[in-house]
Amino acid sequence: MYVAVVGVGSPATNYDLIVDTGSSNTWVGASKSYTPTSTSQQTSDSVSVTESGSTGFSGTEYTDQVTLASGLVVSGQSIGVASTAKGFKDVDGILGLGPVDLTVGTLSPDTSSAIPTVVDNLFSQGSIPGHECSVYFEPITDSSGIQQNGQITFGGTDSSKFTGEITYAPITTTSPASNYWGVDASFSYGSGSDSTTILSATAGIVDSGTTLLPLATDAFNSFQKATGGVKDSATGLLSITSQQFGNMKSLYVTISDTVFELTPNALIWPRSLNSIIGGTAGSIYLIVTDNGSNSGSGLDFILGQKFMERFYTVFDTANQRVGFATTPFTDATSN
Structure with missing residues:
Protein backbone atom coordinates (compact mmCIF):
# COMPACT_ATOMS: atom_id res chain seq x y z
CA MET A 1 0.00 0.00 0.00
CA PRO A 129 -4.87 26.23 -9.23
CA GLY A 130 -6.80 23.28 -10.63
CA HIS A 131 -9.55 21.00 -9.31
CA GLU A 132 -7.50 17.83 -9.75
CA CYS A 133 -4.71 15.73 -8.35
CA SER A 134 -2.10 13.50 -9.96
CA VAL A 135 -0.49 10.37 -8.58
CA TYR A 136 2.97 9.02 -9.35
CA PHE A 137 4.22 5.68 -8.05
CA GLU A 138 7.41 3.76 -8.77
CA PRO A 139 7.86 -0.02 -8.61
CA ILE A 140 9.03 -1.15 -5.18
CA THR A 141 12.62 -2.41 -5.16
CA ASP A 142 13.45 -2.46 -1.44
CA SER A 143 13.10 -5.97 0.00
CA SER A 144 11.50 -4.50 3.13
CA GLY A 145 8.65 -3.18 1.01
CA ILE A 146 9.16 0.23 2.61
CA GLN A 147 10.57 3.10 0.58
CA GLN A 148 9.74 6.63 -0.52
CA ASN A 149 8.71 6.15 -4.12
CA GLY A 150 5.58 8.17 -4.79
CA GLN A 151 4.23 11.67 -5.14
CA ILE A 152 0.81 13.33 -5.11
CA THR A 153 0.53 16.60 -7.02
CA PHE A 154 -2.47 18.64 -5.91
CA GLY A 155 -3.90 21.09 -8.42
CA GLY A 156 -2.13 19.94 -11.57
CA THR A 157 0.51 17.63 -13.00
CA ASP A 158 4.28 17.31 -12.64
CA SER A 159 5.88 16.98 -16.07
CA SER A 160 9.09 15.61 -14.53
CA LYS A 161 7.22 12.46 -13.53
CA PHE A 162 5.84 11.33 -16.88
CA THR A 163 6.91 10.97 -20.49
CA GLY A 164 5.03 11.79 -23.67
CA GLU A 165 1.45 13.03 -23.68
CA ILE A 166 -1.34 12.42 -21.20
CA THR A 167 -4.28 10.45 -22.60
CA TYR A 168 -7.57 11.45 -21.00
CA ALA A 169 -10.64 9.25 -20.71
CA PRO A 170 -14.07 10.51 -19.62
CA ILE A 171 -15.68 8.97 -16.58
CA THR A 172 -17.65 5.95 -17.75
CA THR A 173 -21.44 6.09 -17.82
CA THR A 174 -21.67 2.46 -16.70
CA SER A 175 -22.73 1.91 -13.09
CA PRO A 176 -21.35 1.18 -10.55
CA ALA A 177 -17.94 2.10 -12.05
CA SER A 178 -19.36 5.56 -12.85
CA ASN A 179 -19.52 6.29 -9.10
CA TYR A 180 -15.74 6.03 -8.88
CA TRP A 181 -12.83 7.11 -11.06
CA GLY A 182 -14.26 4.75 -13.65
CA VAL A 183 -13.17 4.40 -17.28
CA ASP A 184 -13.92 2.14 -20.23
CA ALA A 185 -11.10 -0.13 -21.39
CA SER A 186 -10.36 -3.38 -23.20
CA PHE A 187 -7.61 -5.93 -22.52
CA SER A 188 -5.65 -8.21 -24.83
CA TYR A 189 -2.73 -10.57 -24.26
CA GLY A 190 0.02 -10.50 -26.84
CA SER A 191 0.06 -8.50 -30.06
CA GLY A 192 -0.50 -8.94 -33.76
CA SER A 193 -1.45 -12.43 -34.92
CA ASP A 194 -0.66 -13.78 -31.43
CA SER A 195 -3.14 -11.48 -29.71
CA THR A 196 -5.83 -12.99 -27.48
CA THR A 197 -8.80 -10.92 -26.33
CA ILE A 198 -8.97 -11.04 -22.54
CA LEU A 199 -11.74 -8.50 -21.96
CA SER A 200 -13.72 -6.58 -24.56
CA ALA A 201 -14.47 -2.90 -24.01
CA THR A 202 -16.09 -2.57 -20.61
CA ALA A 203 -16.12 -0.45 -17.46
CA GLY A 204 -13.79 -0.57 -14.47
CA ILE A 205 -12.08 1.75 -12.02
CA VAL A 206 -8.69 3.24 -11.19
CA ASP A 207 -8.04 2.64 -7.50
CA SER A 208 -4.77 3.29 -5.67
CA GLY A 209 -6.22 1.50 -2.66
CA THR A 210 -6.17 -1.82 -4.54
CA THR A 211 -2.78 -3.50 -4.78
CA LEU A 212 -3.23 -5.92 -7.68
CA LEU A 213 -5.11 -6.01 -11.00
CA PRO A 214 -8.44 -7.81 -10.54
CA LEU A 215 -10.33 -8.81 -13.70
CA ALA A 216 -13.81 -10.27 -14.22
CA THR A 217 -13.84 -14.05 -13.71
CA ASP A 218 -14.19 -14.94 -17.39
CA ALA A 219 -11.37 -12.53 -18.28
CA PHE A 220 -9.20 -13.92 -15.51
CA ASN A 221 -9.81 -17.45 -16.78
CA SER A 222 -8.72 -16.36 -20.27
CA PHE A 223 -5.58 -14.76 -18.83
CA GLN A 224 -4.80 -17.88 -16.80
CA LYS A 225 -5.18 -20.08 -19.87
CA ALA A 226 -2.99 -17.78 -21.98
CA THR A 227 -0.18 -17.65 -19.41
CA GLY A 228 -0.43 -21.20 -18.07
CA GLY A 229 -0.51 -19.90 -14.52
CA VAL A 230 -1.43 -22.27 -11.70
CA LYS A 231 -3.23 -21.14 -8.54
CA ASP A 232 -0.80 -21.05 -5.62
CA SER A 233 -2.42 -22.16 -2.36
CA ALA A 234 -0.11 -20.09 -0.13
CA THR A 235 -0.55 -16.71 -1.82
CA GLY A 236 -3.81 -17.15 -3.71
CA LEU A 237 -2.05 -15.80 -6.81
CA LEU A 238 -1.25 -17.47 -10.10
CA SER A 239 2.25 -18.93 -10.20
CA ILE A 240 4.35 -19.56 -13.32
CA THR A 241 7.70 -21.21 -13.97
CA SER A 242 10.83 -19.40 -15.11
CA GLN A 243 10.35 -20.93 -18.55
CA GLN A 244 6.77 -19.67 -18.73
CA PHE A 245 7.94 -16.23 -17.66
CA GLY A 246 10.54 -16.26 -20.41
CA ASN A 247 7.80 -16.93 -22.95
CA MET A 248 5.31 -14.51 -21.44
CA LYS A 249 3.72 -11.73 -23.50
CA SER A 250 2.53 -8.28 -22.55
CA LEU A 251 -0.99 -7.40 -21.45
CA TYR A 252 -2.32 -4.47 -23.49
CA VAL A 253 -4.89 -2.13 -21.97
CA THR A 254 -6.66 0.13 -24.47
CA ILE A 255 -8.14 3.33 -23.03
CA SER A 256 -9.52 6.11 -25.26
CA ASP A 257 -7.87 4.51 -28.32
CA THR A 258 -4.46 4.59 -26.64
CA VAL A 259 -2.71 1.32 -25.81
CA PHE A 260 -0.92 0.98 -22.48
CA GLU A 261 1.45 -1.99 -22.35
CA LEU A 262 1.99 -3.93 -19.15
CA THR A 263 5.18 -5.84 -19.89
CA PRO A 264 5.79 -9.33 -18.50
CA ASN A 265 7.89 -7.76 -15.72
CA ALA A 266 5.02 -5.43 -14.83
CA LEU A 267 2.67 -8.42 -14.57
CA ILE A 268 4.61 -10.21 -11.83
CA TRP A 269 4.74 -9.58 -8.11
CA PRO A 270 8.12 -8.14 -6.99
CA ARG A 271 10.16 -11.25 -6.26
CA SER A 272 12.05 -9.50 -3.47
CA LEU A 273 8.71 -9.17 -1.65
CA ASN A 274 7.53 -12.78 -1.98
CA SER A 275 7.82 -13.41 1.75
CA ILE A 276 5.45 -10.53 2.51
CA ILE A 277 2.58 -12.35 0.78
CA GLY A 278 3.51 -15.78 2.12
CA GLY A 279 5.27 -16.80 -1.07
CA THR A 280 8.43 -18.79 -1.69
CA ALA A 281 11.73 -17.09 -2.48
CA GLY A 282 12.46 -17.21 -6.19
CA SER A 283 8.92 -18.12 -7.20
CA ILE A 284 7.11 -16.04 -9.80
CA TYR A 285 3.58 -14.84 -9.04
CA LEU A 286 1.25 -12.89 -11.32
CA ILE A 287 -0.59 -9.74 -10.23
CA VAL A 288 -3.76 -10.41 -12.25
CA THR A 289 -6.50 -11.82 -10.00
CA ASP A 290 -10.17 -12.84 -10.14
CA ASN A 291 -12.66 -10.18 -9.01
CA GLY A 292 -15.31 -12.83 -8.35
CA SER A 293 -17.91 -11.78 -10.94
CA ASN A 294 -18.27 -12.41 -14.66
CA SER A 295 -17.95 -9.49 -17.07
CA GLY A 296 -20.99 -7.30 -17.48
CA SER A 297 -21.29 -6.44 -13.78
CA GLY A 298 -20.54 -2.77 -14.43
CA LEU A 299 -17.17 -3.02 -12.71
CA ASP A 300 -15.08 -5.58 -14.59
CA PHE A 301 -11.55 -4.51 -13.71
CA ILE A 302 -9.55 -2.48 -11.22
CA LEU A 303 -6.37 -0.72 -12.29
CA GLY A 304 -4.65 -0.74 -8.92
CA GLN A 305 -1.24 0.11 -7.52
CA LYS A 306 0.71 -2.24 -9.78
CA PHE A 307 -0.76 -0.58 -12.87
CA MET A 308 -0.17 2.87 -11.39
CA GLU A 309 3.47 2.02 -10.70
CA ARG A 310 3.89 1.92 -14.48
CA PHE A 311 1.64 4.79 -15.56
CA TYR A 312 1.22 8.34 -14.25
CA THR A 313 -2.41 9.00 -13.39
CA VAL A 314 -4.42 12.23 -13.28
CA PHE A 315 -7.73 12.50 -11.44
CA ASP A 316 -9.44 15.53 -12.95
CA THR A 317 -12.57 16.52 -11.00
CA ALA A 318 -13.16 19.71 -12.99
CA ASN A 319 -13.45 17.87 -16.31
CA GLN A 320 -14.72 14.52 -14.99
CA ARG A 321 -11.94 12.50 -16.56
CA VAL A 322 -8.90 10.37 -15.76
CA GLY A 323 -5.54 10.83 -17.47
CA PHE A 324 -2.76 8.31 -18.11
CA ALA A 325 0.83 8.71 -19.28
CA THR A 326 3.95 6.60 -19.46
CA THR A 327 6.82 7.14 -17.03
CA PRO A 328 10.51 6.22 -16.92
CA PHE A 329 9.36 3.08 -15.07
CA THR A 330 6.76 1.86 -17.58
CA ASP A 331 9.21 -0.66 -19.02
CA ALA A 332 11.33 -1.17 -15.90
CA THR A 333 12.56 -4.70 -15.13
CA SER A 334 12.75 -4.15 -11.37
CA ASN A 335 10.52 -7.14 -10.52
Missing part, protein backbone atom coordinates in the same frame (compact mmCIF):
# COMPACT_ATOMS: atom_id res chain seq x y z
CA TYR A 2 1.04 3.61 -0.46
CA VAL A 3 0.93 5.82 2.62
CA ALA A 4 1.10 9.60 3.06
CA VAL A 5 1.99 11.37 6.29
CA VAL A 6 -0.84 13.83 6.95
CA GLY A 7 -1.00 16.35 9.81
CA VAL A 8 -4.30 16.95 11.60
CA GLY A 9 -4.93 19.75 14.08
CA SER A 10 -2.80 22.68 15.30
CA PRO A 11 -0.26 21.82 16.48
CA ALA A 12 -0.54 18.94 14.03
CA THR A 13 -0.47 15.26 14.93
CA ASN A 14 0.93 13.23 12.03
CA TYR A 15 -1.00 10.20 10.81
CA ASP A 16 -0.02 7.55 8.27
CA LEU A 17 -2.94 7.45 5.83
CA ILE A 18 -3.46 5.14 2.85
CA VAL A 19 -3.56 7.06 -0.44
CA ASP A 20 -6.90 5.86 -1.77
CA THR A 21 -8.52 7.04 -5.00
CA GLY A 22 -11.23 4.42 -4.52
CA SER A 23 -12.52 6.04 -1.33
CA SER A 24 -13.47 9.63 -0.61
CA ASN A 25 -13.78 9.91 3.18
CA THR A 26 -10.64 11.05 4.93
CA TRP A 27 -10.38 9.60 8.41
CA VAL A 28 -7.98 8.78 11.24
CA GLY A 29 -7.83 6.70 14.40
CA ALA A 30 -7.30 3.13 13.17
CA SER A 31 -4.00 2.84 15.05
CA LYS A 32 -2.96 6.20 16.50
CA SER A 33 -5.71 7.91 18.47
CA TYR A 34 -7.07 11.27 17.34
CA THR A 35 -5.74 14.23 19.30
CA PRO A 36 -8.17 17.20 19.45
CA THR A 37 -6.64 20.68 19.37
CA SER A 38 -7.91 24.26 19.16
CA THR A 39 -8.88 23.71 15.50
CA SER A 40 -10.95 20.58 16.22
CA GLN A 41 -14.72 20.75 16.11
CA GLN A 42 -16.98 17.76 16.72
CA THR A 43 -20.04 17.65 14.48
CA SER A 44 -23.47 16.22 15.26
CA ASP A 45 -22.91 13.34 12.83
CA SER A 46 -21.67 9.82 13.24
CA VAL A 47 -19.87 8.31 10.28
CA SER A 48 -19.55 4.78 8.94
CA VAL A 49 -17.77 3.51 5.83
CA THR A 50 -17.48 -0.05 4.57
CA GLU A 51 -14.52 -0.58 2.26
CA SER A 52 -14.00 -3.68 0.11
CA GLY A 53 -14.60 -6.97 1.87
CA SER A 54 -14.75 -6.72 5.65
CA THR A 55 -12.67 -3.56 6.08
CA GLY A 56 -14.08 -0.25 7.21
CA PHE A 57 -14.58 2.06 10.16
CA SER A 58 -17.22 3.80 12.21
CA GLY A 59 -16.98 6.76 14.55
CA THR A 60 -17.66 10.48 14.79
CA GLU A 61 -17.26 13.19 12.17
CA TYR A 62 -15.13 16.21 13.07
CA THR A 63 -13.85 19.23 11.22
CA ASP A 64 -10.20 20.12 11.64
CA GLN A 65 -7.16 21.64 10.00
CA VAL A 66 -5.39 19.19 7.70
CA THR A 67 -1.78 19.70 6.60
CA LEU A 68 -0.77 17.81 3.46
CA ALA A 69 2.60 19.49 2.97
CA SER A 70 4.37 22.70 3.87
CA GLY A 71 2.14 25.49 2.62
CA LEU A 72 -0.63 23.09 1.66
CA VAL A 73 -3.16 23.34 4.48
CA VAL A 74 -6.92 22.75 4.45
CA SER A 75 -9.05 24.65 6.94
CA GLY A 76 -12.19 23.06 8.33
CA GLN A 77 -11.75 19.71 6.58
CA SER A 78 -14.41 17.19 7.55
CA ILE A 79 -12.72 14.02 8.81
CA GLY A 80 -13.89 10.82 10.40
CA VAL A 81 -12.51 9.83 13.77
CA ALA A 82 -12.71 6.08 14.19
CA SER A 83 -14.01 4.44 17.33
CA THR A 84 -13.79 1.05 15.58
CA ALA A 85 -11.82 0.05 12.49
CA LYS A 86 -11.34 -3.31 10.77
CA GLY A 87 -8.68 -4.41 8.32
CA PHE A 88 -6.20 -1.62 8.90
CA LYS A 89 -2.81 -2.72 10.21
CA ASP A 90 0.12 -0.36 10.79
CA VAL A 91 -1.79 2.60 9.32
CA ASP A 92 -4.00 5.24 10.89
CA GLY A 93 -6.73 5.62 8.28
CA ILE A 94 -7.34 6.84 4.73
CA LEU A 95 -6.65 9.95 2.68
CA GLY A 96 -9.72 9.84 0.45
CA LEU A 97 -9.04 11.05 -3.11
CA GLY A 98 -12.11 9.55 -4.76
CA PRO A 99 -15.14 11.44 -6.17
CA VAL A 100 -17.15 13.33 -3.59
CA ASP A 101 -20.41 11.45 -4.31
CA LEU A 102 -18.94 8.36 -2.65
CA THR A 103 -19.31 10.15 0.69
CA VAL A 104 -23.10 10.45 0.40
CA GLY A 105 -24.77 8.11 2.86
CA THR A 106 -21.77 7.80 5.16
CA LEU A 107 -23.02 10.35 7.70
CA SER A 108 -25.91 10.03 10.15
CA PRO A 109 -28.30 11.76 10.59
CA ASP A 110 -27.15 13.80 7.55
CA THR A 111 -27.40 10.80 5.25
CA SER A 112 -28.02 12.90 2.11
CA SER A 113 -25.04 15.19 2.63
CA ALA A 114 -21.79 14.91 0.68
CA ILE A 115 -18.49 15.56 2.41
CA PRO A 116 -16.12 17.76 0.36
CA THR A 117 -12.83 15.93 -0.15
CA VAL A 118 -9.42 17.40 0.58
CA VAL A 119 -9.02 18.14 -3.16
CA ASP A 120 -12.42 19.88 -3.22
CA ASN A 121 -11.49 22.07 -0.28
CA LEU A 122 -7.97 22.85 -1.47
CA PHE A 123 -9.50 24.14 -4.70
CA SER A 124 -12.42 26.03 -3.14
CA GLN A 125 -10.07 27.67 -0.62
CA GLY A 126 -7.77 28.85 -3.42
CA SER A 127 -4.80 26.75 -2.33
CA ILE A 128 -4.39 24.96 -5.67
